[in-house]
Amino acid sequence: MTGQGLGIGIGLAALGVGIGLGLIGFSALQGMARQPEAISKLQVVMLIALAFVELVFLLTVFIVPGTMGAFR
Amino acid sequence: MAEAELKAPSKGALIVSALVGVALMVGGMYVSKNVKLSFVETLEHQGILLDPGKTLAIIGVFLILFKVLDNFYYAPLRDAINERNNSLEATFTEAAALRSEMDGLKSEYEGRISATEASARAEIQAEINKAQELRRTLESEARAKADEMTRRATDEIAAEKARALGDIRLHVANLTLQATEKLLSENMDNERNRRLIDEFLDKVEVPTA
Amino acid sequence: MLYTGLVVAIVFATLSVAMGNVRSAQKSGTPVFRKLFGGLFEQVYLFVHQMCTGTIGPHGRKYVPMILTVWLIIFVSNAVALFMPTSPTADLSFTLAMALMCVGYVQWEGIRAHGLIGHLKHFAGPKLPPAMFIVTMMIFVIEMISEVMKNVSLSLRLFGNIEGGHLAVTSMNQLGEAFYVPAGALILMPIKLMTVIVQAMIFTMLTCVYLALVTGNEDEH
Structure with missing residues (x-):
């Protein structure tokens, strides 16, 4: 039962993070297409934003099992 | 740096x-x-x-x-x-x-x-101008020469014509007088007759030119 | 510790070869940085230099050696993680050490730039009227927590990406086990390759951003 909950929780986190990553990529691509001369700056900012969104998923992955264990 | x-x-x-x-x-x-x-x-x-x-x-x-x-x-x-x-x-x-x-x-x-x-x-422009000047003077010279020649020729023609007319008139008067002498068997050649013939000729003569 | 030693050895070896290239080029009079490792190091140096000056500003030059060291270690460790079962960056102790060091260095630079009081004021947010003192206190506490979380986020991001790559490769290898095909190692190689570069860049870039936030305020005030 806990295993299933864990899977669902991590899946949900992956879903949200996937949407977030997609939005970042979408807007970054749009900005790059509109202003090709700003590509280098946009790329850097995009990577940083990607890192922050990714971090949410990593936190979930590392914290969910711990809390599961704590509440058991 | x-x-x-x-x-x-x-x-x-x-x-x-x-x-x-x-x-x-x-x-x-x-x-x-x-x-x-x-x-x-x-x-x-x-x-x-x-x-x-x-x-x-x-x-x-x-x-x-x-x-x-x-x-x-x-x-x-x-x-x-x-x-x-x-x-x-x-x-x-x-x-x-x-x-x-x-x-x-x-x-x-x-x-x-x-x-x-x-x-x-x-x-180049100066050369062109010079050439044009030259051409103009040459042209005017040639035209003057031609005019001169034409005028001389016309004068000659007129003189010739006048001479020829005089000759013909004299000839005609002589012929007329001779014919009249032959006809009348007497000498008609006097001043009055000649004048008459001349007057007649003046009357018949087609004005030339 | 064995892999850390390996990574440090690789870094030292690469740099030694690069310096040997440059030295021999200088001695023989040929154009410097024509050889492979010399040119490679030049490109890396210029990349880090551009990152520092681009993010921090003109005074970012003096942080180049530190950022360059961190970049080289992370990059080589991640590259080792491509081919080895483990690597220094797939170890939370290692990434936490790096994060602690970077954030600590940022604090040190902030204190050096503004003094201890000025640096602490930096945490208290914008200047508010005395009636809003409690808000300032709250901002201060939140900023302190976020400062601690910088360590966690820096270390956990790097560790999670590399360790996650390893885990993904292992579990995908189990898919191809029946046919004796290392599926994960083959399929995930491009993604891991990208991770190698991007994670090294993000770690150093974020350090640069923190440095810029802490030291770059004298122009604005």
Whole structure:
């Protein structure tokens, strides 16, 4: 039962993070297409934003099992 | 370049950081071997492996690494890069100077070319004008000569015609008088008759031209 | 510790070869940085230099050696993680050490730039009227927590990406086990390759951003 909950929780986190990553990529691509001369700056900012969104998923992955264990 | 102010760390800083780094490494190993912290065990229970001793030791490693790499590797390589950049910059400024010099030469040359072209054009224009002048005088001369010739010819023709007319008139008068003499068998040739004939001829004569 | 030693050895070896290249080029009069390792190091140096000056500003030059060291270690560790079962960056102790060091260095630089009081004021947010003192206190506490979380986020991001790559490769290898095909190692190689570069860049770039936040305020005030 806990295993299933864990899977669902991590899946949900992956879903949200996937949407977030997609939005970042979408807007970054749009900005790059509109202003090709700003590509280098946009790329850097995009990577940083990607890192922050990714971090949410990593936190979930590392914290969910711990809390599961704590509440058991 | 302003980057020259970035100097390699001093020997003292190097030694201090090395000592601190080694101390941290040894201390980290000791902690890793002997000290058991409760929150580490909690984390391990949650599936996250963390070794604070190792962290300490690695901070020590990095402290040494920073100084050693900076002193023995980055500084010389940075110097080489700066030297390269400076030489490149010097080359570029040299190239720029050469180019400006070349530009000056080019503009001078172009000015000379344009001046030459202008003078050539003026000369050509002058030649053309001269030729046109010559043509005009030649033409007018020729026309005057032709006019002269025409006039002379006309005068000659008129004189010839007048002479011929006079001849014909005399001839006709003589013929008439002779015919009348033959007819009347007497000499009709006197002043009065001749005048009469002339008057008649004047009457019949078709005006010429 | 064995892999850390390996990574440090690789870094030292690469830099030594690069410096040997440069030295021999200088001695023989040929253009410097023509050889492979010399040119490689030059590119890395210019990349980090551009990152520092681009993010921090003109005074970011003096952080180049530190950022360059961190970049090299992370990059080599991640590259080792491509081919080895484990690597320094797939170890939370290692990444936490780096994060602690970077954030600590940022604090040190902030104190050096503004003084201890000025640096602490930096945490208290914008200047508010005395009636809003409690808000300032709250901002201060939140900023302190976020400062601690910087360590966690920096270390956990790097560790999670590399360790996650390893885990993904292992579990995908189990898919191809029946046919004796290392599926994960083959399929995930491009993604891991990208991770190698991107994670090294993000770690150093975020350090640069923190440095810029802490030291770059004198122009604005």
